[in-house]
Amino acid sequence: MRVRMFWLLAAxxxxxTALIVRTGYIQLSLGSExxxxxxxxxxxxxxxxxxxxxxxxxxxxxLAGNKSAPTVYVIPAQIxxxxxxxxxxxxxxxxxxxxxxxxxxxxSSIERLSSKGRNISTETARKITELQLKGVWIGEDSVRDYVxxxxxxxxxxxxxxxxxxxxxxxxxxxKKLAGISGSVQMFxxxxxxxxxxxxxxxxxxxxGMDLQLTIDSKVQSIIERELxxxxxxxxxxxxxxxxxxxxxxAILAMSSRPSYNPGAFREYDPDVYNRNLPVWxxxxxxxxFKIITLAAALEEKKVxxxxxxxxxxxxxxxxxxxxxxxxxEGHGHQSFLEVVENSCNPGFVELGxxxxxxxxxxxxxxxxxxxxxxxxxxxxxxxxxxxxESAGPVEAATAAFGQGVAVTPIQQVTAVxxxxxxxxxxxxxxxxxxxxxxxxxxxxxxxxxxxRRVISEETSSxxxxxxxSVVAKGTGRNxxxxxxxxxxxxxxxxxxxxxxxxxxxxxxxxxxxxxSNDPKVVIYTxxxxxxxxxxxxxxxxxxxxxxxxxxxxxxxxxxPQKGQIEKEKTWNDPxxxxxxxxxxxxxxxxxxxxxxxxIEIEGSGETVVSQSPSAGVKAxxxxxxxxxxx
Amino acid sequence: xxxxxxxxxxxxxxxxxxxxxxxQFNYENPFYFVERQAFFAAAGLVVMAVISYVDYxxxxxxxxxxxxxxxxxxxxxxxxGIGMVRNGSQSWIGFGSLSFQPSELMKIVLIFYxxxxxxxxxxxxxxxxxxxxxxxxxLGIAFALxxxxxxxxxxxxxxxxxxxxxxxxxxxxRFFVLTGVSAIGGLALLIISAPYRMKRITAYLxxxxxxxxxxxxxxxxxxxxxxxxxxxxxxxxxxxxxxxLPEPQTDFIxxxxxxxxxxxxxxxxxxxxxxxxxxxxxxxxxxxxAFGVLLVCGITAMISLQxxxxxxxxxxxxxxTGVTLPFLSYGGSSxxxxxxxxxxxxSVSRSTV
Numbered sequence: 001m002r003v004r005m006f007w008l009l010a011a012x013x014x015x016x017t018a019l020i021v022r023t024g025y026i027q028l029s030l031g032s033e034x035x036x037x038x039x040x041x042x043x044x045x046x047x048x049x050x051x052x053x054x055x056x057x058x059x060x061x062x063l064a065g066n067k068s069a070p071t072v073y074v075i076p077a078q079i080x081x082x083x084x085x086x087x088x089x090x091x092x093x094x095x096x097x098x099x100x101x102x103x104x105x106x107x108s109s110i111e112r113l114s115s116k117g118r119n120i121s122t123e124t125a126r127k128i129t130e131l132q133l134k135g136v137w138i139g140e141d142s143v144r145d146y147v148x149x150x151x152x153x154x155x156x157x158x159x160x161x162x163x164x165x166x167x168x169x170x171x172x173x174x175k176k177l178a179g180i181s182g183s184v185q186m187f188x189x190x191x192x193x194x195x196x197x198x199x200x201x202x203x204x205x206x207x208g209m210d211l212q213l214t215i216d217s218k219v220q221s222i223i224e225r226e227l228x229x230x231x232x233x234x235x236x237x238x239x240x241x242x243x244x245x246x247x248x249x250a251i252l253a254m255s256s257r258p259s260y261n262p263g264a265f266r267e268y269d270p271d272v273y274n275r276n277l278p279v280w281x282x283x284x285x286x287x288x289f290k291i292i293t294l295a296a297a298l299e300e301k302k303v304x305x306x307x308x309x310x311x312x313x314x315x316x317x318x319x320x321x322x323x324x325x326x327x328x329e330g331h332g333h334q335s336f337l338e339v340v341e342n343s344c345n346p347g348f349v350e351l352g353x354x355x356x357x358x359x360x361x362x363x364x365x366x367x368x369x370x371x372x373x374x375x376x377x378x379x380x381x382x383x384x385x386x387x388x389e390s391a392g393p394v395e396a397a398t399a400a401f402g403q404g405v406a407v408t409p410i411q412q413v414t415a416v417x418x419x420x421x422x423x424x425x426x427x428x429x430x431x432x433x434x435x436x437x438x439x440x441x442x443x444x445x446x447x448x449x450x451x452r453r454v455i456s457e458e459t460s461s462x463x464x465x466x467x468x469s470v471v472a473k474g475t476g477r478n479x480x481x482x483x484x485x486x487x488x489x490x491x492x493x494x495x496x497x498x499x500x501x502x503x504x505x506x507x508x509x510x511x512x513x514x515x516s517n518d519p520k521v522v523i524y525t526x527x528x529x530x531x532x533x534x535x536x537x538x539x540x541x542x543x544x545x546x547x548x549x550x551x552x553x554x555x556x557x558x559x560p561q562k563g564q565i566e567k568e569k570t571w572n573d574p575x576x577x578x579x580x581x582x583x584x585x586x587x588x589x590x591x592x593x594x595x596x597x598x599i600e601i602e603g604s605g606e607t608v609v610s611q612s613p614s615a616g617v618k619a620x621x622x623x624x625x626x627x628x629x630x
Numbered sequence: 631x632x633x634x635x636x637x638x639x640x641x642x643x644x645x646x647x648x649x650x651x652x653x654q655f656n657y658e659n660p661f662y663f664v665e666r667q668a669f670f671a672a673a674g675l676v677v678m679a680v681i682s683y684v685d686y687x688x689x690x691x692x693x694x695x696x697x698x699x700x701x702x703x704x705x706x707x708x709x710x711g712i713g714m715v716r717n718g719s720q721s722w723i724g725f726g727s728l729s730f731q732p733s734e735l736m737k738i739v740l741i742f743y744x745x746x747x748x749x750x751x752x753x754x755x756x757x758x759x760x761x762x763x764x765x766x767x768x769l770g771i772a773f774a775l776x777x778x779x780x781x782x783x784x785x786x787x788x789x790x791x792x793x794x795x796x797x798x799x800x801x802x803x804r805f806f807v808l809t810g811v812s813a814i815g816g817l818a819l820l821i822i823s824a825p826y827r828m829k830r831i832t833a834y835l836x837x838x839x840x841x842x843x844x845x846x847x848x849x850x851x852x853x854x855x856x857x858x859x860x861x862x863x864x865x866x867x868x869x870x871x872x873x874x875l876p877e878p879q880t881d882f883i884x885x886x887x888x889x890x891x892x893x894x895x896x897x898x899x900x901x902x903x904x905x906x907x908x909x910x911x912x913x914x915x916x917x918x919x920a921f922g923v924l925l926v927c928g929i930t931a932m933i934s935l936q937x938x939x940x941x942x943x944x945x946x947x948x949x950x951t952g953v954t955l956p957f958l959s960y961g962g963s964s965x966x967x968x969x970x971x972x973x974x975x976x977s978v979s980r981s982t983v
Contacts, residue, residue: 002915004798005927009911015938016904020897022945026855027893034856 050179051142051437052163053208055156057217058432064156064170064262067145070125070138072117078135079104085133092127093117104135112139118161119143144170150259151224152215154276155251155377155430158262167265167273169211169430172378176434179208209434209443214250219243219521222551223253226525226544231257234530234540240277240409241525243552246417246513248448249426251375252521252552254278274379278409278524282381285412286493286537287343287475288511288524289402293351294340295419295463296363299455302354305337305466312339316346318397323349324592326492328580340466341474343490345401352400357391360400366454367415368425369407375428383407402491409509413524416511419463420487420519423455468516472565475538479512479546480567483560486549488512490537494591495529503591505529510541514549516564520556523548534598534622581615582608582627590627597625605630633906634678634957634972638671640899641958641965644883647865647890663879663960670962674969681973682980689974690749690921693742697768700739703732704775713779721779730963733776733784737791738971740772741928744792748799749920756802765796783951787936794931795924847882848946854885855896855945862892879960881952884944899958900941907934913979922978929971 026034055064072093079085086101093100095116103111112118118141120128125138144159157168165174182205223241230239236257243253256277260268275281297303314330316323325331325345331338339347352360364370370385384406386395398404410428418425427449434444455463467487470476476488491509494501509526513519523545530540580593585608590599609630645667659665689696707713707723714722714729722729744765754761769792776785797806854870857863868889870878878886888896910930914923933956940955942948954961956968 004800005911005915005923008794008798008927008931009908012904012907012934012938015934016900019938019941019945019947020900022947023855023888023896023900023941024893026852026945027858027888027896028860030852031856031859034852035859 049141049163049181050205051207052144052159052179053177053434053437054210055169055177056210056212057215057220058213059216059218060212061217063146063148063152063213063215063217065145065147066142069119069141069143070122071141072113072120072128073137073139074100074104074111074113075135075137076104076106076111080134085136088131088133089113089117089128089136092124092131093120144263146262148217149261149263152217152220152253152255153259153262154256154273154278155213155215155254156262158265158273168262168276168377169213172376173211173431177208177211180206182206207437210437211434212432213430214245214252214432215254215430216252216555218555219552220253220255222548222555223255223523226548227255227257230525230527230530230540230544234527234533236527236530238277238281238528239526240281240528241523241548242278242409242413243521243523243548244413244417244428246421246426246519246522249414249417249428250432250448251428251430252556254430276377276379279373279375279377279380280408282383282406282408283495283507284403284405284493285407286402286491286507286509288412288416288489288491288509288537289405289407290340290343290348290400291416291419291463291467291489291511292364292367292369293348293355293360293400294466295367295455295459296355296360297351298462299363299459300355300359303336303351305340305462306335308336310334310336310339310344310347310350312344312346314346316349316397318349318353319393321394321397323397324589326592327596328589328592337466337469338474341470343401343470343475348401349397352396353393355396355400357393357396360396361386361391363454364399364405366425366452367418368451369405369411369415373408373410373414373428375410376431380410381408383411402493409524409526412511413522416489416513416524417519417522418454420460420467420513420522422457423453423460425451425454427451464513464516464519467513468565471512471542472567476510476512476542477567478538478542479510479549481514481546481550481553483562483564484514484549484553484558485516485561485564486512486514486546487516488542488545490542491526492535492537503587504535504594506535506594508535508537508540510537510545512542512545512549514553515558515561517561520558521549521552523552534596535594536622539622579611579613579615579625582611582625583615584608587629596622598622600624600626601629602626603629633902633909634969635675637902637906637957638675638965638969640902641883642668642671643865644887644958645879645960647868647886666962667960667965670965671969674966677966678969678973678976681970682976684977686922686925686974686977686981689742689925690746693739693746696735696739697743700732700736701772701775704736704772707732708775708778721776721781721784731784733779733781733788734963734967736772736776737784737788737932738929738967740769740788740792741795741925741932741971743768744795745921745924745928748795748924752800752920755800758805762796762801762805765792781952783939783953786951787932787939787953790935791928791932794935795928798927798931799924847950848943851882851885851944852946854882854889858889858892858896860893862888862890862895865890880954881940881959882944883959884941884955887958888944903934903937906930910934910975913975917978917981922981926975926978929975932971933968 052066054062054066056062082101082104086097086104089100090097093116100113103113128136128138143163146156155168157170158166159170160166165171165177170177182203223243227239227241230236239257241255242251244251258272260273265273311333312325312331314325314328323345331342331344334342334344336347364385369383372380372382395404414425414428429446431446433442433446435442464487467489468485471479471486471488475490479486479488489511493507495505495507496502507526507528508530509524511522511524513522525541525545527540533540580596582590582593586606590608593599607630608627611625611627613625642664645664703723707721712723713720714724721731721733723732747765748755751761769789773785773789776788850870854868868886870886870889887899907930910926914926917923936953936956939948939951939953943950954964
């Protein structure tokens with residue numbers, strides 16, 4: 001018996017040791033976690049909202065502020081006659097009675113009547129106060145005030161009913177802008193009464209940080225003005241523009257059309273506010289891409305712009321494929337500088353083949369194509385490049401003049417900035433710094449971020465000379481600004497849908513750089529499917545960028561200077577051309593002639609049998625030629 | 631003796647704090663529970679003192695009679711009109727303003743009876759029919775009657791106590807092995823036949839799977855024990871007693887204690903209980919009389935099992951069963967019976983001097 005009693009004692013010792021260990025585990029190890037959960041159980045907290053951080057431009061101009069918005073709150077426990085109160089409130093707020101009633105009988109400490117009860121007018125607020133309904137309160141909330149309305153809308157984005165960022169920078173930097181909500185915490189017993197002996201805890205809200213952007217609202221307004229003009233004149237499907245400081249990657253302006261008013265985003269098609277075209281849209285760049293080929297060829301010393309020459313017969317054969325120049329009869333004998341000025345496709349094919357497909361695509365990637373630039377905005381596109389394996393001579397040849405690759409506007413601006421700023425690729429950015437709303441002191445600053453060096457200083461300088469020459473003497477002449485050394489390159493790209501090119505539907509673009517000797521800004525503008533004009537970058541986009549440059553450069557403190565490459569007044573200034581011979585061309589070949597003339601097609605055949613006016617007649621560039629197909 | 635006084639005294643403090651809120655709410659008297667508990671403690675201590683002077687052999691002689699009485703009461707409590715239902719169990723019989731649980735009586739009486747029987751059968755304990763059958767039969771009937779109330783906690787304590795008695799009395803180990811194996815086998819069969827039972831069993835391992843249902847009491851108990859930390863909120867500062875934790879003054883009194891006095895206080899109580907067991911076995915080991923040994927062991931086993939089950943429930947180690955904590959929980963019949971049984975141990979101890 002004794003032995004067994006000893007076993008009993010031993011067993012109970014083990015049992016109690018287990019209990020002590022378990023209690024220790026709960027109290028000492030799980031303790032804080034359990035306390036947190038238990039405090040949630042005991043606490044009833046009434047939130048107290050922080051003020052959302054203000055968004056300013058680089059000069060301190062407010063772009064998105066806050067305005068006071070009276071908001072209706074109900075405290076269900078204090079409501080006496082929910083039915084009557086709901087009916088009276090519903091009448092004033094123009095809201096369904098049932099919606100309000102449901103809120104009033106909800107088992108919660110405090111309810112905000114969202115949507116209809118939010119941001120009400122002072123008149124409405126007064127009416128509600130006069131009702132003297134028990135348990136109905138008017139709270140002083142604040143909502144976003146987008147002072148620019150449709151301007152800069154895509155970049156700023158908007159906030160939802162609870163002041164939460166839903167799009168644009170508001171979404172990207174929501175955490176920092178939103179701040180941390182505070183609360184008044186009461187400890188109550190399980191029956192909802194205040195627990196004795198425990199004091200309320202007040203946690204003050206922490207206001208959101210103020211955000212200063214790299215955007216210059218004056219530059220932005222010029223960009224917007226010109227896009228307004230383009231929208232009115234050309235009724236395009238869309239339009240976009242970016243202005244960037246090439247020496248840092250800082251975005252000075254960015255605009256997208258169609259635009260929307262962030263304060264009333266619900267009235268717009270989600271596609272409108274969700275697509276920030278300058279970073280989202282991906283399309284064939286066309287000739288603006290030739291800058292990349294040019295920079296690569298110069299860096300690899302494959303060409304001397306003045307000494308090397310090239311004969312353009314109007315087309316070039318690559319591996320059995322015939323690639324045409326936009327100018328059907330060809331540019332004839334030219335120096336490579338003239339190749340750039342004329343945007344001669346066979347000339348660039350030659351540069352591409354001198355580089356070899358491998359090297360060319362290496363440069364394309366080094367300039368940042370095929371990957372996101374990393375700009376601080378959501379929804380950025382990657383673009384589409386040939387994979388290394390599939391990139392053969394034909395692909396390299398088309399890519400050399402901007403076809404068969406798809407890129408985003410922000411990639412182009414970033415890459416061209418690198419080509420002209422001395423050779424460094426920067427990561428584009430919009431948030432310049434964060435300031436503490438109370439002290440006004442800068443807490444964090446976004447420094448420009450160098451991604452890599454792509455080309456040398458000398459190459460970059462040569463690229464700038466070529467681009468200035470394009471504007472002074474070549475296809476970019478419409479962007480010429482007297483006194484400011486604007487360089488640039490046109491682009492006209494056919495839009496593709498479901499793997500096929502669309503007819504008479506181009507994205508025309510121009511990318512401008514100024515001043516050419518020391519670039520301060522790169523402006524890119526693209527107009528999607530302009531109507532009632534020749535769809536050619538030099539005709540539509542170049543003058544827009546020219547006007548932007550003329551007004552933006554003085555704002556940036558650039559003084560007019562002498563010694564720019566003089567504008568060449570030659571055979572087509574004003575733009576008079578000879579009507580080309582279209583007879584015998586097929587549909588596809590006809591499209592290539594759109595650069596010179598607007599073509600109106602009659603009949604439904606494959607080849608042109610007659611045209612009016614006939615070939616050789618002098619006419620203004622872009623005038624209408626009617627052709628009959630059979 | 632000292633241990634019993636310390637435990638009972640601490641129990642009064644516990645009830646005073648833990649019962650304060652509910653006392654105020656139900657009886658508009660925060661001291662309602664502690665006043666009554668003090669009365670029962672006083673009465674119980676008197677009973678204990680008296681019993682400690684009674685020759686313990688009287689319980690052997692009375693055991694058969696008491697057993698019959700206990701059985702009658704257990705049957706009676708099941709008859710509607712006589713038995714009262716509290717918290718879903720029909721386990722109370724009332725006489726005027728006083729009420730008590732026959733199962734409490736059965737627990738102690740069964741110890742008398744089994745001690746007497748097993749002391750007699752010391753020589754034949756290894757035989758099943760001659761030795762073990764009768765005690766098991768009596769136990770089985772009592773167990774079944776209590777389960778009909780139903781009161782799983784008390785039944786478990788009683789059954790466990792009986793098996794410990796059999797163990798101490800020298801029942802062959804193979805018997806326990808066999809019982810264990812068949813119990814596991816039976817459990818396995820039950821689970822296979824109805825898989826939902828598995829959920830029941832695992833539910834208490836993860837109370838958060840059903841926080842408002844089966845897990846509710848455990849979670850509320852852990853919310854009390856956990857935040858207690860090392861030193862607790864301080865005496866009287868419990869938050870969980872404000873209606874969050876059900877039965878703070880009875881079954882879950884230890885949770886409130888752990889919340890208010892922390893790990894230190896909790897370990898203090900546990901050590902007291904262990905010392906009590908040690909004392910009990912120490913007393914038993916000095917006695918020659920087999921009945922006395924079994925009597926002391928049985929009572930010690932009962933108190934230790936009950937305290938272990940209660941503490942296990944409070945700390946989430948065991949599923950909720952509704953067993954009170956001896957000496958500490960509020961409850962008249964429970965406290966009086968515990969003190970009375972302590973008196974019996976004292977009387978046995980006295981007889982050896």
